[in-house]
Amino acid sequence: MPSATGFDRSKIICFCRLLHLVGVDYIEMPFAMYAGIQDACRNQDADRMQDDTGSLVLHIELDGQMQSFPEISRFVCRSCDDVTDARLIHERQINDIREINRLRGTNCLSRVRVTGLDDVLMKDYIQVFSQIQSYLGKEYEFCPQDSFGTATAVAVEWANNGGTRLVTSFGGIGNCAPTEEVLMALRINNRHHPNHDMTVMPQLAALFEEMSGVRFSPQKPILGSQIFHVEAGIHADGIEKNPYTYEPYEPESVGTTRALVVGKHSGTKAIEIKLSQLQIPYLHEEILTILRSVQIESIRIGRSLTDEEFISIVGKMQ
């Protein structure tokens, strides 16, 4: 059911629960969005409500808005004045490393989030992280922004240098580091949250697309529908022997499967595998002829072949 604010309550709640499954610790949303699902959360039993709201962070615009949400224990605000309320995270936008000195006077705040630093990777970023830490201590939050296409890398480097509270967004919406990329990078390189269930990524992506209207590219890291498609002969052969040769992680770990397509770049091994997958009997001496026909047809139509087109080619030759 759409809420009064236009958000579909059940989808938002489902999306939040899936985010927890993949390894997200806290979920931030605008207070207006939460207002739309607030009744649904309150009407649940106490334990479930605690599960759903205990990890929520509301983005507010004024100090007074905190009073409307007594069940929420964390708020983030860019312009709030209250320096004493421990529930409040003060967001500070730092667009350029020359602005870091502005953080010097913020150690009186209970919690601080540093947002921005888009180009920090092109500077001496370890020195920058160290300088921020000297002003704010270790417990500050960091939300790297992505104007230079490097936010995921900045997030990973920040975590590698001792950072513990990282703010990201699913799919990278809002110019943040994409949550799914950061989670997978930390899982592969740091063994972070290795047991969290990332197989729900396709569900998350589908829900996100439905709610936001955004469409992810088939090549989008982690989420793309075709990132585990393989055509090149050398890759198909390698993956057949051991998927680890050409895959950074198992497709099943993110809820998808690999698929072999045939086309201009296929080799004889790929043709053999495809024939076996489609349960088409063949003679070994036919393989090269089939491969050449597949390559010619692929170049003619300017793309890989569908299974139907492949079956048709083989049928004409046998």
Next chain:
Amino acid sequence: MKEIKYIVDTTLRDGEQSPGLAFCVEQKVRIALLLEELGVHQIEAGIPALGVSEKEAIIEIMHTKKHVMVSAWNRLSIEDITQSIECRPDIIHISMPVSYVQIYTKLRKNKKWLLKMAAECVDFARSSGCRVTAGFEDASRADIGFLLTLSEQLVRLGVEYVRYADTVGVLYPSRAQENIRTIISSTGMPVEFHAHNDLGMAAANSVMALRGGAKYVDCTLLGIGERAGNCGLSRFLTAAEGLYDTGVSKKQAIAVEEQLRSVLTGSIY
């Protein structure tokens, strides 16, 4: 004054290997001309061993191009290199699987065999009069000690530079910088960096590889390539243009990428 770095465009090789894509001869030649106009240093034009159409495209690109360097990609195979020599490219690039999973599982060989084949193939390619570069496939998961041994051998054999390939896209920036720096400082071999975008860090890793001393960086138009793609040209320029002079304008790169997008209508892009 910004430091000069060189872009190697692999749209017509690794980019085209993206499942779903198949360029005809005319498209490859057209894209090569656009890349030359754009000012990239080198075009990796394709894989001659793929067959007649690919060789025809590379030969045609060699006939029509003016100043840009054109290279042809090869497996570690005399037969493949023979196909390349027939195309008379400026550079013959020989790819060498270097991680243990690639050497022992995919090739079902060992390090000794690889060192021997590398020497044979490089000698054979150089005897044709072509310039030769080598590719370290899956370098980011390889033993750095073995990479240094291989680099030292390739320096002696006259290979101009080596490509450090993050074949499955698992590097992170500080490690990219450190590994490139180690190869250059230990062997004196110039390095080209080749990224994949599996974890969304292709552009960042490429910039950090350059900061580690790499001289060349591989890109593709629109970031096309296997799985989540390669390092996209305009994305790379967005990250790197404040630090380096590549001779390529980001604005023009975006315009060429849009032209390619129109060519790719009907494919996944």
